Amino acid sequence: MKIKLLLLASIVSFMAQAQKKPVPNFSLNAKIGQLNKPAKAYIDYMDNGVSHEDSAVLVNGAFRFAGHVSGNAYARMALDHTGGGKMRAVYTGDVIYFYFGKENFTVTSKDSLGNAVFKGSKIYNESEAYNKYIGGTIMALNKAANADFSKGTPEQQKDTAYIKAVDTRYRANMEKRNQKQLQFAKEHPNSFFGLVALSEAAGGKVDVPKIQPIFNAFNKSLKATDVGKELEQRINAAGITKIGDVAPMFTQNTADNKPVSLADYKGKVVLVEFWASWCGPCRAENPNLTKQYQLYKDKGFNILSVSLDSEKGRWLEAVQKDALPWTQVSDLKGWNNAVGRLYGVRAVPASFLVGTDGKIIGKDLRGESLNKKLEEIFPN
Structure with missing residues (x-):
């Protein structure tokens, strides 16, 4: 009987592994x-x-x-x-x-x-048709801008007017692409790439009155995809993360699996900082954050960093190398970090300064803009 039970357990275990x-x-x-x-x-x-x-x-x-x-x-x-x-x-x-x-x-x-x-690949062909409609991928437009810049003489490439002209043409092409994406989304409410177009066009700072009606026209199956869910979260985040809004509550774990909640900082000023080990501008800002933290931590200033890393080793290595003394949390899901999606974060660094009453009092403050804001909150 024991042999039969062991055999049955082995079969069940094998089936469970196969299902995974x-x-x-x-x-x-x-x-x-x-x-x-x-x-x-x-x-x-x-x-x-x-x-x-x-x-x-x-x-x-x-x-x-x-x-x-x-x-x-x-x-x-x-x-x-x-x-x-x-x-x-x-x-x-x-x-x-x-x-x-x-x-x-x-x-x-x-x-x-x-x-x-x-x-x-039918999907690849559809994506190529979509990119042709909107004028190319961002990488293609960046490559074209670099080629445009390279046409100048060495003297022109040092001239601010020449650089500005190249940049103006690049931005015009990007704006044209954005408008084509919105048009594609309106014309293709049953297309996956129509949803992709709207998601890209919406960007990190969603214009809800413009984006919401187009999103509402998409069919339910597309809205149920992760692209659809993420865009809906971003639309919702735009309405709950404005200056003056109560900061959305969240809980996420530290590297040693200890849960930390934003509610733990009630009555304190806390900077919710979204970053990643691979983000150059984030790492460049860390020395300033460290300085401000040391200046004001005894007056009630805190930092809660949310990492958009997916590799624990790289995350912890960056924390150690940059000598960051404040609390760090992450679910190691990269851009799908649950807190990042809750706050509609599409690029890093990104930050939300939360006041003692739990309301957002600043967004994307860094460098001198953050320093001046903290001076106002914590005068000598």
Whole structure:
């Protein structure tokens, strides 16, 4: 009888493990030139709010990724040609961004991902049509702006008037793109990329009267996707995180899993600071935050940092290296950090200064603007 029970337990355990690993419903087969080890490909993709990553060594230029997605996924794929590692490939190497779905497709090129051709992906083709409609991706517009700047002579490239003219053209193109996105969203309320268009056009500072009616016109299934849920959260956040609003309450854990609540700071002035270890401007502001914290902590000033990191080691390494003495929390879900989504954060650094009455008294204060505000609150 014991043997039968042990066997039954093993079967149940095996079935439970099998259920945790859904059957793959997409595959990406690639062939990039004739590259071999140490060449390595890396992919990170977001599926319905959950981040996934994988890697593969190239054999005669070939590699393959496969997995399971619940809907349309957004991916970043980087190719390390020389064995320099993932981070070098992502930030200085051969990298592309694309959408894909529950499909089997191929990616081929004679030399690099930058020149890759996609075949077999309906979702990729739809995303390309969308990008063509709106005038290109942000990365394409940035590349065009750099090319525009490069046309100038060395003397012109040092001239502020020339730089301003290039920047003016770039901003005009971005505004035109934004308007095309809104138009695309209005015309495609049943399209996933119509929702993507509206989400991008809404940005971090949502114009609710403009965005809400367009969002309301989308069908329920699209609103139920993570893109839809996140946009709805951002729309809602715009209405509850204004200066004068009571700061939304939240609880999140420290690195050693101790829950910390914003309510713990009742009666104190607290800066809710959103940051990440990989964010250069965030790290550059940390010395000033440290100085202000030391100046005013005995008068009731606190900082509660919410990290949008997804890797615990990198988060803690940055905290230690920057010598940050205040409380740090994170759920290690990157851009899907629950507090970040509650507050509608789409870029870091971002901050909300909360007064002793629990109301927001400042937003995105840093450097001198933060210092002056604290001087007003805590006069000598």
